Amino acid sequence: MAGTERMILQPRDREFLRELSVLRVADREQIRVVAGFGSITRANARLLKLTRAGLLRRFFLGSGGGRKAIYAVSEKGAQLVDVPLRGPRRPQGAMLVADTFVEHQLALNSIYCAVKLVKAPLEGITFHRWMAFYESVAPELRLIPDGYIEFVGPTGTTAAFIEVDLGTEGLSIWKEKTRKYLQLALSGAFLCTFGQDRFRVLVIAHSERRLQSIRKTVAATTEKIFRFATLEDARNRFFAPVWLRPVGNQPESLFEQQP
Numbered sequence: 001m002a003g004t005e006r007m008i009l010q011p012r013d014r015e016f017l018r019e020l021s022v023l024r025v026a027d028r029e030q031i032r033v034v035a036g037f038g039s040i041t042r043a044n045a046r047l048l049k050l051t052r053a054g055l056l057r058r059f060f061l062g063s064g065g066g067r068k069a070i071y072a073v074s075e076k077g078a079q080l081v082d083v084p085l086r087g088p089r090r091p092q093g094a095m096l097v098a099d100t101f102v103e104h105q106l107a108l109n110s111i112y113c114a115v116k117l118v119k120a121p122l123e124g125i126t127f128h129r130w131m132a133f134y135e136s137v138a139p140e141l142r143l144i145p146d147g148y149i150e151f152v153g154p155t156g157t158t159a160a161f162i163e164v165d166l167g168t169e170g171l172s173i174w175k176e177k178t179r180k181y182l183q184l185a186l187s188g189a190f191l192c193t194f195g196q197d198r199f200r201v202l203v204i205a206h207s208e209r210r211l212q213s214i215r216k217t218v219a220a221t222t223e224k225i226f227r228f229a230t231l232e233d234a235r236n237r238f239f240a241p242v243w244l245r246p247v248g249n250q251p252e253s254l255f256e257q258q259p
Helices: 011-023 028-035 040-052 075-081 100-116 171-187 189-194 208-219 231-236
Strands: 056-061 068-073 126-131 147-153 156-165 200-205 226-230
Touching (some): 011 028, 011 075, 028 040, 028 100, 040 056, 100 147, 171 208, 226 231
Parallel strands (some): 156 200, 200 226
Antiparallel strands (some): 056 068, 147 156
């Protein structure tokens, strides 16, 4: 393939390109985690080679001294490892300022890294799968979650949809999302599509104030299936008792513990 003659692609490079297709766009720290680089220096060197080979696209988020490089799989890279081209459609080297899609995706990626690539501190709990969505989970609902995750443990499978909220949607959107998730739970469509009989919706908000606003909105409709945590808690203590129900102030773990 043109542009790759001067470098030898390692199996790790191919796996990294596949992971980056799931992430859609990622910063260096997220890439260091998913690709298994031991240091930022090694990550930088490999990212430069992959970018020069035309397998990655690089952008810059922010401006001035606060800007940082972010990466997405190029069309050439996607073809090489046979994955969809899902990254942002921005020109190579573009400066991205106040790009809500990228900021939201980076926040979602931080959860992906926390749950898939960091060993769960709870005995017997293992990561099973993560799914991203590009169309509705059920045609009649017009509901596109940010992500879906499954863990397997001693008591069975824990399934959950992920919703990351950075405060860019009105609370009326949350009223509608609540209704649609309840319909998904009651209609049988979830069991038919995912093979599980129940799920939770993990709402991850960028601030405590926003979290409480969404909780109040959801609680007006249901006290079931939804759990809430701040972005900081979810990405740093996902497996800890940091999750709140729509009503009540006692944080809980997502997983049932064996006596």
